[in-house]
Amino acid sequence: MRYVSVEQVEPGDVLARSIYTSEGLTLLQRGVQLTVGMINKLRRFGVTMLSIKDPFFDEVKEQEVVTETTRKDAIRNLSAAISCVQSGKEFDVRGIQKSVGSIVEETLRNRKVLLNLGGNSHRRQCPVHSFAQRLHDGDGHGRRFWL
Secondary structure (H helix, E strand, O other): OEEEEHHHOOOOOEEOOOEEOOOOOEEEOOOOEOOHHHHHHHHHOOOOEEEEOOHHHOOOOEEEOOOHHHHHHHHHHHHHHHHHHHHOOOOOOHHHHHHHHHHHHHHHHOOOEEEOOOOOOOOOOOHHHHHHHOEEEOOOOOOEEEO
16 A cells, blocks of 8 residues: 555556545545546545555555544544634534544554654654554564554
């Protein structure tokens, strides 16, 4: 799997991870072979990065650190909070607190995860991307963990 810019994706590439809307609904399911129309739709939805299957990385073992349910809930809760802030409304922080708690709990439950967040100063990436890219297990086998 490769994490690439939507600008680098080509028709025929296969989606390695599902993509969700801001409401947590599935926009495109994992395993879908992308078409020009799908790629354009992703751009319209504001998707800038995505994971595609790559045969060069087939032997890299990936492990989901955060469940799909937690991921969807976090997307939904953060989207609702952002909408409230943008419209000047108050919002209940309990949903965000629950999502953050679930992410931390699920991450810490996996004892092999080593959080190596340093050494990324040469890249101009958002902190969440850096966090996802730098989750590795401690056994040195090059396994990657994706949020």
